[in-house]
Amino acid sequence: xxxxxxxxxxxxxxxxxxxxxxxxxxxxxxxxxxxxxxxxxxxxxxxxxxxxxxxxxxxxxxxxxxxxxxxxxxxxxxxxxxxxxxxxxxxxxxxxxxxxxxxxxxxxxxxxxxxxxxxxxxxxxxxxxxxxxxxxxxxxxxxxxxxxxxxxxxxxxxxxxxxxxxxxxxxxxxxxxxxxxxxxxxxxxxxxxxxxxxxxxxxxxxxxxxxxxxxxxxxxxxxxxxxxxxxxxxxxxxxxxxxxxxxxxxxxx
Numbered sequence: 001x002x003x004x005x006x007x008x009x010x011x012x013x014x015x016x017x018x019x020x021x022x023x024x025x026x027x028x029x030x031x032x033x034x035x036x037x038x039x040x041x042x043x044x045x046x047x048x049x050x051x052x053x054x055x056x057x058x059x060x061x062x063x064x065x066x067x068x069x070x071x072x073x074x075x076x077x078x079x080x081x082x083x084x085x086x087x088x089x090x091x092x093x094x095x096x097x098x099x100x101x102x103x104x105x106x107x108x109x110x111x112x113x114x115x116x117x118x119x120x121x122x123x124x125x126x127x128x129x130x131x132x133x134x135x136x137x138x139x140x141x142x143x144x145x146x147x148x149x150x151x152x153x154x155x156x157x158x159x160x161x162x163x164x165x166x167x168x169x170x171x172x173x174x175x176x177x178x179x180x181x182x183x184x185x186x187x188x189x190x191x192x193x194x195x196x197x198x199x200x201x202x203x204x205x206x207x208x209x210x211x212x213x214x215x216x217x218x219x220x221x222x223x224x225x226x227x228x229x230x231x232x233x234x235x236x237x238x239x240x241x242x243x244x245x246x247x248x249x250x251x252x253x
Contacts, residue, residue: 034186039138041196041216045115075197077170114152119236135180174207
C-alpha cells in the first residue's frame with residue numbers, strides 16, 4: 001500500500017513526472033540542494049493548541065470564533081490575521097488584547113515542552129547528518145520562533161531561520177522562501193519546501209520550489225493540491241522516501 005497521495009487524473013504532466021521521479025529515482029534527490037520548512041503545524045505540533053486558545057480568548061473578549069474564520073487564520077501573518085478579525089468583529093474588537101492574551105495562554109500551555117510533529121526530529125537529524133542545508137521560513141516573529149524551536153530542541157539543526165521580522169512581505173508572498181534559499185546559497189528551483197497551510201503552499205510554489213504539503217488542521221483544496229508536488233500524511237513518510245535514496249546516492253562506490 002502507498003504511504004502517499006498518488007497523482008490524480010487532473011495532475012499536470014510536470015507533476016506526474018515528479019511523482020515518478022520522487023518514487024523511483026535517486027538522481028532527483030541528489031539534484032536538490034536544500035530543504036526549507038514551515039514551522040507551526042509542519043515541524044511543531046502547536047496549531048491545535050493555538051486553535052483552542054484562539055477560541056477561548058475571542059470568547060473572553062465577547063465575540064464568537066468560528067471554524068471557518070480560524071481556518072482562514074492558519075498560516076497567516078499577524079497583519080492578515082488582524083485584518084481578518086477586525087473585519088469580522090468590527091471596530092469593537094481589540095486585536096492587541098487578543099494577540100497578547102494568545103501569547104500568554106500559549107506560553108502557559110507550552111511551558112514545559114513544545115511538541116514536534118511526527119517524524120520531524122528524525123528527518124532533520126538525517127538531513128544534518130547528510131550535510132544537506134536546511135532552513136525554517138515562518139510567519140512568526142523572531143522571538144517566538146527562536147523560543148519555540150529552542151524549547152523543541154531543534155533550533156541548532158538549522159543553517160538559517162527566516163521569520164516575519166526578516167521580510168517585508170510575509171506568506172503567501174514568496175519572499176520568506178526566497179530569502180531562505182538565498183541565505184543557504186541555493187537556487188529556489190533546486191529546493192524542496194514543506195508546508196501545512198494554504199498560504200504557505202502558495203508562497204513556496206510562487207518561489208519556484210517543489211512544494212510538499214503535509215496538512216495539519218486545514219486539508220488541501222483542489223487548487224492547493226495542484227500547486228503541490230506531493231501531499232503526504234507526515235514528515236515520517238517523506239523521510240522514508242527521501243533518505244534511502246540519499247544514502248545510496250552518496251555512498252562510496
